Amino acid sequence: xxxxxxxxxxxxxxxxxxxxxxxxxxxxxxxxxxxxxxxxxxxxxxxxxxxxxxxxxxxxxxxxxxxxxxxxxxxxxxxxxxxxxxxxxxxxxxxxxxxxxxxxxxxxxxxxxxxxxxxxxxxxxxxxxxxxxxxxxxxxxxxxxxxxxxxxxxxxxxxxxxxxxxxxxxxxxxxxxxxxxxxxxxxxxxxxxxxxxxxxxxxxxxxxxxxxxxxxxxxxxxxxxxxxxxxxxxxxxxxxxxxxxxxxxxxxxxxxxxxxxxxxxxxxxxxxxxxxxxxxxxxxxxxxxxxxxxxxxxxxxxxxxxxxxxxxxxxxxxxxxxxxxxxxxxxxxxxxxxxxxxxxxxxxxxxxxxxxxxxxxxxxxxxxxxxxxxxxxxxxxxxxxxxxxxxxxxxxxxxxxxxxxxxxxxxxxxxxxxxxxxxxxxxxxxxxxxxxxxxxxxxxxxxxxxxxxxxxxxxxxxxxxxxxxxxxxxxxxxxxxxxxxxxxxxxxxxxxxxxxxxxxxxxxxxxxxxxxxxxxxxxxxxxxxxxxxxxxxxxxxxxxxxxxxxxxxxxxxxxxxxxxxxxxxxxxxxxxxxxxxxxxxxxxxxxxxxxxxxxxxxx
Numbered sequence: 095x096x097x098x099x100x101x102x103x104x105x106x107x108x109x110x111x112x113x114x115x116x117x118x119x120x121x122x123x124x125x126x127x128x129x130x131x132x133x134x135x136x137x138x139x140x141x142x143x144x145x146x147x148x149x150x151x152x153x154x155x156x157x158x159x160x161x162x163x164x165x166x167x168x169x170x171x172x173x174x175x176x177x178x179x180x181x182x183x184x185x186x187x188x189x190x191x192x193x194x195x196x197x198x199x200x201x202x203x204x205x206x207x208x209x210x211x212x213x214x215x216x217x218x219x220x221x222x223x224x225x226x227x228x229x230x231x232x233x234x235x236x237x238x239x240x241x242x243x244x245x246x247x248x249x250x251x252x253x254x255x256x257x258x259x260x261x262x263x264x265x266x267x268x269x270x271x272x273x274x275x276x277x278x279x280x281x282x283x284x285x286x287x288x289x290x291x292x293x294x295x296x297x298x299x300x301x302x303x304x305x306x307x308x309x310x311x312x313x314x315x316x317x318x319x320x321x322x323x324x325x326x327x328x329x330x331x332x333x334x335x336x337x338x339x340x341x342x343x344x345x346x347x348x349x350x351x352x353x354x355x356x357x358x359x360x361x362x363x364x365x366x367x368x369x370x371x372x373x374x375x376x377x378x379x380x381x382x383x384x385x386x387x388x389x390x391x392x393x394x395x396x397x398x399x400x401x402x403x404x405x406x407x408x409x410x411x412x413x414x415x416x417x418x419x420x421x422x423x424x425x426x427x428x429x430x431x432x433x434x435x436x437x438x439x440x441x442x443x444x445x446x447x448x449x450x451x452x453x454x455x456x457x458x459x460x461x462x463x464x465x466x467x468x469x470x471x472x473x474x475x476x477x478x479x480x481x482x483x484x485x486x487x488x489x490x491x492x493x494x495x496x497x498x499x500x501x502x503x504x505x506x507x508x509x510x511x512x513x514x515x516x517x518x519x520x521x522x523x524x525x526x527x528x529x530x531x532x533x534x535x536x537x538x539x540x541x542x543x544x545x546x547x548x549x550x551x552x553x554x555x556x557x558x559x560x561x562x563x564x565x566x567x568x569x570x571x572x573x574x575x576x577x578x579x580x581x582x583x584x585x586x587x588x589x590x591x592x593x594x595x596x597x598x599x600x601x602x603x604x605x606x607x608x609x610x611x612x613x614x615x616x617x618x619x620x621x622x623x624x625x626x627x628x629x630x631x632x633x634x635x636x637x638x639x640x641x642x643x644x645x646x647x648x649x650x651x652x653x654x655x656x657x658x659x660x661x662x663x664x665x666x667x668x669x670x671x672x673x674x675x676x677x678x679x680x681x682x683x684x685x686x687x688x689x690x691x692x693x694x695x696x697x
Contacts, residue, residue: 115196117253118145118242119262124193125237126270127395129153130277131186132235135293139267140282144259145242152236157209163216164226166205169195195221201242207235220244264289268304272377273345275300301328301377309334309375314421318413323382323406325413330375332367332418333425333681345379346387352396356380359407363414366672367422368679380406422674424508424531425684506668513660519652522660529687533664535655537676539648540641542666544677547640558588558603567617571597573624580624589617609647616643641677 115121122139129137132155142148158166169192197203199221206215208231215229243253253259260283271279271291278293291300302310309330317326342357343350356378364374388399400406511524511531522533573580574596581590587605594600604613619642649655655663667673667682676682 115200115242117262118149118259119266121145121149121197121239121242122151122263123266123270124197125149125151126267128193129155129235130270130274132156134234134277136278136280137270138280138282139263140285141260141263142284144253144256145239145263146253146256146259147240149239149242150236152234154232154234157213157233157235158207159209159212160214160226160228162209163205163207163214164223167194167198167203167216167218167223197239201244202240204238204240205235206231206237208233269343269350271300272297272304272343273348273350273379297328297377305330305375313375314417316413316417318409319381320405320409322386322402323380323409325378325380325406325410327376327378329377329414329417331422332364332374332675332679334375335368335372336375337372339373341375342373343377345377346389346398346400347381347384348379349389349395351398353398353400355403355407356410359410360414363411364418364679366677366679367418367675370679372679378410382406419672422507422672424674425681506673507670508668508673511664511668513657513664516655516660519654522655522664524664526685529685529691531683531685533667533683534676534681535649535653535660535663536651537680538663538667538673538682540644540676540678541670541673541682542663543644543647544640545670545672547643558605560603561601565601565614565617566594567591567599567601567614567621569597570599570621573621576624580621583620608643637677644677 115124118141122141122145126137126139129151132153134153134155136154138150138152140148140150140152194203198218202220203218204215205218206213206229208214210233213229213231215225215227216223217225264281264283267279267281267289271277271289275291275297276293276295277291279289279291280287281289289303291303298310298313298315301313305313312334313328313330315326315328317324319325339357339361342360344353344356345351346353360376360378361373368374382400386401389395509526509528511526514523514525516522516535517532520535522531522535522538524531524533574593577591577593577599584590587608589601589604591599591601601613601617608616649663673682
């Protein structure tokens with residue numbers, strides 16, 4: 095008797111459901127994609143108990159006749175593609191023909207559809223069709239999914255609590271709304287509307303409904319392109335950030351995707367403007383020839399393969415860095431509005447009025463960013479004996495000190511300030527025409543020292559001074575084989591490490607612009623970075639070295655400063671090329687505008 099058998103359709107559908115139907119949000123994703131492919135302009139999603147009791151997706155799309163409605167629940171049945179050529183240039187969201195039969199194999203499904211001429215209803219109970227007959231409905235399709243995973247307890251056990259499932263569903267619907275601003279989306283959770291977009295083809299309006307007015311007011315639209323790609327979307331300024339990458343929403347030809355390499359490129363572009371453990375808020379759509387994209391990677395269709403990745407990443411880095419340099423703004427303190435109980439008549443009969451304040455001319459004038467060649471050639475520093483990971487090498491735009499004519503006055507990005515006092519030995523309070531400035535004294539001096547050291551590094555003409563007693567760096571045995579790589583980084587700082595013993599280095603001289611008492615801690619911090627990372631781009635290593643040196647030579651928290659010292663620091667900060675962030679990405683100052691103070695004092 096043969097051991098190998100052909101599985102029946104119901105069993106194969108249940109196996110496919112293991113990949114396609116991971117949780118209620120996955121079902122909603124598949125059903126919404128079908129609605130968009132059916133050219134719907136209004137899509138409504140309703141869920142109960144996190145989607146476990148009920149999922150309902152209704153649209154006003156093209157609809158289906160009786161035969162198509164029945165055929166749609168057969169495995170690998172689709173209207174999206176018909177040949178290998180179509181598979182190589184997919185332009186629809188769905189194409190595999192697996193979603194509906196997979197969903198119907200693990201739940202009780204009722205579908206009602208009308209193609210404009212006739213309407214029908216079909217009922218499938220865990221893979222078995224029970225009912226197919228005419229049914230009234232306007233043009234479009236409604237699908238009800240009930241009792242999900244009731245007969246697959248192993249999958250049911252891994253579903254998390256209702257609140258978590260609701261949050262995933264809300265995230266999916268909001269991503270669809272952002273990616274398709276021309277379609278109206280409504281999400282109802284237990285009969286309560288939790289999200290709605292109006293389909294006005296206004297991306298900023300949908301972004302506002304997802305992230306709120308505070309972030310939207312500090313966000314910018316962007317659009318850049320080269321020969322192969324066009325990228326467009328919305329980017330929030332660095333002062334609005336998150337603790338993870340989940341707010342970097344990516345789309346390719348309006349299809350939501352996960353693309354770690356592109357996410358990393360976006361984070362790298364923001365890195366000089368925010369701390370290393372924070373991540374930006376970005377919505378970006380990538381338009382590209384469908385033949386350069388392979389979306390047939392996984393049944394969930396989140397993953398893709400893309401030709402010319404390196405060119406796309408270079409476009410993102412260059413575009414985002416230029417945009418951030420041009421559009422940076424001081425971080426502002428805002429206060430939450432008090433909660434006011436609205437009159438029920440207003441809620442019932444009046445549309446909400448969005449108050450739009452007249453823009454106040456900003457005292458900050460921004461200069462166009464100057465794009466220059468990197469100071470150093472990009473290389474990789476690799477751990478000896480470890481095979482390096484092959485990754486594209488990106489050129490980065492580096493803050494440089496631009497020599498100006500002696501008679502030319504520096505155009506400051508910060509308005510003139512009057513220093514008032516120091517607070518808690520940590521912050522400098524200053525007054526400008528726009529309001530109150532609260533300056534982080536350590537971060538501000540870090541920025542000043544960073545640009546100072548960068549200028550010294552560029553000149554490379556400063557004399558060196560010998561130590562009276564050479565400096566010894568102990569307990570670095572793991573780095574002994576990498577001494578040449580380390581010296582490649584330090585040579586531009588006019589510092590050279592020599593081998594002393596099998597686990598220690600010796601340094602005999604440093605340039606005069608580095609204080610001798612700062613050298614030991616500075617060198618050890620950089621060597622720690624070499625030990626922590628197997629592969630470091632040389633350009634990143636030099637930037638990190640400058641930032642570390644600036645940090646160790648700056649005034650500390652809880653260190654009191656005289657009025658002259660504070661005025662000097664504020665003046666130097668105003669002279670910086672990029673005064674808004676320290677080299678590690680933290681803000682150097684925040685502002686409280688006059689209009690905000692007037693509002694809080696009820697004037």
